[in-house]
Amino acid sequence: xxxxxxxxxxxxxxxxxxxxxxxxxxxxxxxxxxxxxxxxxxxxxxxxxxxxxxxxxxxxxxxxxxxxxxxxxxxxxxxxxxxxxxxxxxxxxxxxxxxxxxxxxxxxxxxxxxxxxxxxxxxxxxxxxxxxxxxxxxxxxxxxxxxxxxxxxxxxxxxxxxxxxxx
Amino acid sequence: xxxxxxxxxxxxxxxxxxxxxxxxxxxxxxxxxxxxxxxxxxxxxxxxxxxxxxxxxxxxxxxxxxxxxxxxxxxxxxxxxxxxxxxxxxxxxxxxxxxxxxxxxxxxxxxxxxxxxxxxxxxxxxxxxxxxxxxxxxxxxxxxxxxxxxxxxxxxxxxxxxxxxxxxxxxxxxxxxxxxxxxxxxxxxxxxxxxxxxxxxxxxxxxxxxxxxxxxxxxxxxxxxxxxxxxxxxxxxxxxxxxxxxxxxxxxxxxxxxxxxxxxxxxxxxxxxxxxxxxxxxxxxxxxxxxxxxxxxxxxxxxxxxxxxxxxxxxxxxxxxxxxxxxxxxxxxxxxxxxxxxxxxxxxxxxxxxxxxxxxxxxxxxxxxxxxxxxxxxxxxxxxxxxxxxxxxxxxxxxxxxxxxxxxxxxxxxxxxx
Ligand code: SF4
Numbered sequence: 001x002x003x004x005x006x007x008x009x010x011x012x013x014x015x016x017x018x019x020x021x022x023x024x025x026x027x028x029x030x031x032x033x034x035x036x037x038x039x040x041x042x043x044x045x046x047x048x049x050x051x052x053x054x055x056x057x058x059x060x061x062x063x064x065x066x067x068x069x070x071x072x073x074x075x076x077x078x079x080x081x082x083x084x085x086x087x088x089x090x091x092x093x094x095x096x097x098x099x100x101x102x103x104x105x106x107x108x109x110x111x112x113x114x115x116x117x118x119x120x121x122x123x124x125x126x127x128x129x130x131x132x133x134x135x136x137x138x139x140x141x142x143x144x145x146x147x148x149x150x151x152x153x154x155x156x157x158x159x160x161x162x163x164x165x166x167x
Numbered sequence: 168x169x170x171x172x173x174x175x176x177x178x179x180x181x182x183x184x185x186x187x188x189x190x191x192x193x194x195x196x197x198x199x200x201x202x203x204x205x206x207x208x209x210x211x212x213x214x215x216x217x218x219x220x221x222x223x224x225x226x227x228x229x230x231x232x233x234x235x236x237x238x239x240x241x242x243x244x245x246x247x248x249x250x251x252x253x254x255x256x257x258x259x260x261x262x263x264x265x266x267x268x269x270x271x272x273x274x275x276x277x278x279x280x281x282x283x284x285x286x287x288x289x290x291x292x293x294x295x296x297x298x299x300x301x302x303x304x305x306x307x308x309x310x311x312x313x314x315x316x317x318x319x320x321x322x323x324x325x326x327x328x329x330x331x332x333x334x335x336x337x338x339x340x341x342x343x344x345x346x347x348x349x350x351x352x353x354x355x356x357x358x359x360x361x362x363x364x365x366x367x368x369x370x371x372x373x374x375x376x377x378x379x380x381x382x383x384x385x386x387x388x389x390x391x392x393x394x395x396x397x398x399x400x401x402x403x404x405x406x407x408x409x410x411x412x413x414x415x416x417x418x419x420x421x422x423x424x425x426x427x428x429x430x431x432x433x434x435x436x437x438x439x440x441x442x443x444x445x446x447x448x449x450x451x452x453x454x455x456x457x458x459x460x461x462x463x464x465x466x467x468x469x470x471x472x473x474x475x476x477x478x479x480x481x482x483x484x485x486x487x488x489x490x491x492x493x494x495x496x497x498x499x500x501x502x503x504x505x506x507x508x509x510x511x512x513x514x515x516x517x518x519x520x521x522x523x524x525x526x527x528x529x530x531x532x533x534x535x536x537x538x539x540x541x542x543x544x545x546x547x548x549x550x551x552x553x554x555x556x557x558x559x560x561x562x563x564x565x566x567x568x569x570x571x572x573x574x575x576x577x578x579x580x581x582x583x584x585x
Contacts, residue, residue, distance in 0.1 A: 015352050015441060019549040023556070024528045028203050028233050029240040043556040063353035066386060067549060069288040071207050071304040092357045092388055093288055097304035145190055145318060155306050159215045164314050165192050 001104070001123040001150075003083035005055035009115040010045050016060050017067035018094065020044040022076040024068075036072055037079035054081040057121070059113050061087060064105075065094025074098040084121055086110055086128065086139075099146045100155035107140040123150075169416030171324040172391045173359035176299040176413050180282045187323040187420070196281040198311040199227040201267045202234065202241075203528070204286035205248040207305035212312055220255045221315035227258040227276060229267040234523040236262070237531035265496025265522040268292040268380065268464035273496055275406025279394050280413050284311050289464050289546065294379035294390040295372065296398060297412050299359075301388050322388050323422040324359045324415075325350075329366035331430030336581035338474070339374035340466055340544065340564035342366065343381045344435040348445025349425070356386030358422060361415060366429045367392060372401040373470040380465045381546050384442040434579055436542075437562040440550040448567055448579045457539035459490040459572040460553075461565050462520075463527045466544035467495030469502045471565040476508035478569040478583045484516035485575035490568075491533045492517050493525030515573075529554025542571045 010016065026039045041048040041058075058064075058077065064087035065073060074097045077085065084104040098105050106121065108128055113119065118131040121139075128137045142150070145167050152158040159165070170178065171187070178184050180193035200208045205228050212220075220226050228248055236242040245262075252259035260270055268289050277283050279297035283290065288302035303317070311317050327346060333339075347354075360382045367375065375392055382390025392398075394412035402410065434448040461467070461475050472494065484490050492512055494500040500522050503509050509519065518533075520526075526533030527545045534554035535541050541553060541560045548560035563571075566580035573583070 017549050019547075019551055023551050024203075024530060025551070025554055028244070028530050029238065031206060031240075031244065043551045063356065063386065066352055067288065067547065069286060069290075069302040069304055070204065071306060074304075075207075089353065089356065091353070091386055093302055093304060096307060100304060100306040143190075155310055156211050156214045159217075159310055159313060165310070165316060165318055167190070167192065167318050 003055065003121045005057055005083055005119065006053065007059045007113045007115060007117040007119055008052055008056050009059050010041065012044060013061035015063045015066055016044065018065060018070050018073040019067055021065065021073040022070065027070055027072040033075050033079040036076045040076040040080045049080055052080060052082065055083050057119055058082050058085045059110050061110060062089045064090050066091035069093045071097045071101065074101055074103045078103045086113065099149045102150060102154040104150060108137050112137050168420065169418035171359065171415050171419045171421065172361055172393065172413050173299055173322060173324055173389055176280060176282055177319065177321045179280065185321050187321050189321045190318060191321060192316055192318050193282055194316050195284050195311050197225050197276055197283045198285065198308055199229065199267055199271055200286040200305065200308055201232055202230045202245060202248060203232040204305045206244045208286055208309045208312065209248060209251050211306040211309035215309060215313050217313035220257060220312045223256040224258065226312055227260065227271055228252040229260040229264070229270055230262050231266045231523040232528055233530035234262040234521060263497060263521050263523065266464045266467065266524055269467065269495035269499065272296060273405060273498060275408065278402055278406050278408045278410035279398065280411045284308060284317060288383045289380050291382045291387065291390045292376050292380040292464055294382060295375035295392050296402060297392060297394045299389055299391065302383065322357050322359045324361055325355050326361045326363065326421045326424040328424065328426045329362065329364040329429050330426065331366055331428045332369055333366060333429055333432060336566060336584050337432050337434055338564045338566060339370050339377045341432060341435040342429055343378045344437050344445050344562065345432060347381060347384050347443050350385050352384065352441060352443040353386045355382070358387050359389040359391060360387045361391050363393060368395055371470060372397055373468040376468065377465050384546060434564060434567050434581065436567065436577065437548055439548055439559040439561065442547060442562065448563065448577060451577050452579055454540060454577040455575060456542045456571055456577060457488060458533065458535055458541045459488070459568045460526055460533065460541060460543040460545065461568050462493030462495065462525045463545040464495060465546040466565050467493060467499065469499055471544065472503045472508040473506065475565045475569040476511040478566060478580060479515040479573065480511050482515055482573050484572045488572050488575045490517040490572045491520055491526060493520045494522045497522050526553050528552065542568050542577060544568055
């Protein structure tokens with residue numbers, strides 16, 4: 001799987017929580033994920049949805065996705081057509097949720113990425129190429145469980161295909 | 168080699184001896200969802216081609232986050248999950264029954280040694296009863312509902328040894344805020360916290376829930392305590408299920424062990440907009456507040472209202488300041504009424520709202536206006552959490568909230584406890 005797009009960073013780098021990704025104001029009201037996506041990152045960066053482009057990457061520091069267990073958070077990112085999130089580390093529930101719905105999360109040294117940099121992600125090779133800065137950044141290999149979930153197209157497809165867990 | 172509490176519980180549920188960092192498929196004892204997450208649980212469950220929940224007695228659905236419904240969008244979600252729950256004959260709690268994390272232990276669904284998964288991040292609350300309970304997303308809970316199992320990575324453990332005795336006016340909320348301030352919002356990511364020591368043993372079960380509840384605020388997966396006589400008495404009073412307590416072996420291996428003496432701890436607050444932005448109340452005392460809130464799965468229990476009522480007895484809330492109270496369950500509401508706490512709070516000028524999450528998550532019942540400061544007993548103070556990104560939330564104990572609404576400023580409760 002290969003993805004290409006621009007890096008999108010925020011005024012806050014660490015501890016970007018699920019309330020920022022999608023506010024509780026919306027998640028209880030709106031069931032349509034496409035509509036939810038239009039509010040992604042709104043409290044932290046109003047107008048983010050209008051500015052981002054299909055295929056972009058969200059890039060952050062430590063502990064991305066901390067806070068609630070709302071699956072609407074990775075869903076809003078995915079439906080905003082962000083290819084993947086890159087961060088130094090991720091919060092645990094968010095991490096599972098993202099892979100369950102087929103949104104790749106990449107752990108790497110994001111200090112080497114500036115807002116607006118053009119990036120290429122090669123999941124099979126395990127490398128992010130920063131095209132703007134002309135350098136490769138190694139990514140932490142995905143755990144085998146996450147790879148099998150991604151390959152099956154998420155947890156729903158996995159359970160359907162194997163009639164239960166086959167990890 | 169010796170095992171931690173969580174290694175023991177996973178060994179029991181995976182049917183083999185396991186250690187930290189192993190990936191296991193484990194049988195779960197109970198699962199749950201609330202109204203903010205169950206809609207997607209149901210969608211995913213159906214997309215998995217599942218038709219029946221693995222065991223209808225082992226799944227609860229609770230309408231607590233926006234309850235009763237504030238608008239038609241929420242009503243549609245409520246109807247969907249109500250219909251599903253009734254059709255599947257689940258343990259279903261409709262509007263007004265209370266917050267999921269109060270109801271699930273209160274109704275005896277979970278007992279020591281259990282493995283529990285909830286579509287809500289504060290599911291870790293039941294750790295106070297020696298239950299390995301953790302929050303997951305809706306699709307993971309749907310997988311549990313469909314199969315009765317899920318995959319887990321057995322976490323490493325951090326041990327918090329709390330020595331000494333909490334001083335007067337300092338409560339379990341102050342202790343957990345202090346611990347979060349010490350390790351940070353990602354200080355225990357993916358870990359199982361074990362809280363132990365005389366200061367923990369001294370706490371009531373109500374007070375212990377507050378500590379386990381906030382394990383997630385340092386990124387933890389579990390927040391466990393061992394059983395003692397208080398645990399056993401509590402569990403036997405609430406449940407008829409059989410159980411087996413799990414304790415750590417003396418030679419169990421920990422990622423980290425942290426030792427604290429709590430005997431000089433002061434009341435603490437978490438300042439906006441991060442739960443680990445913690446300082447003693449003293450440092451922000453005098454900050455004006457517009458609203459107080461006592462409730463939630465962190466501090467909405469009988470003991471919490473007792474503490475607040477003691478401080479507010481015969482007093483009035485400062486003019487221009489609101490105090491909103493939301494008992495964490497219908498049972499708690501009735502108990503606090505019997506004990507006269509609700510009378511005292513209402514006489515002081517408080518507003519009582521439906522048992523449930525109340526304004527905690529910003530859906531209704533007390534959204535602050537721009538630039539207002541709120542002091543709350545909840546577990547999160549993220550920007551926008553209570554429904555307005557331009558408000559500022561301070562987290563504190565029920566005592567600190569009660570003292571602060573009297574003066575209209577953040578106030579050290581110890582002055583009001585003489
Ligand atoms: S009271 Fe607040 S933290 Fe607890 S379950 Fe409800 S919304 Fe979540």
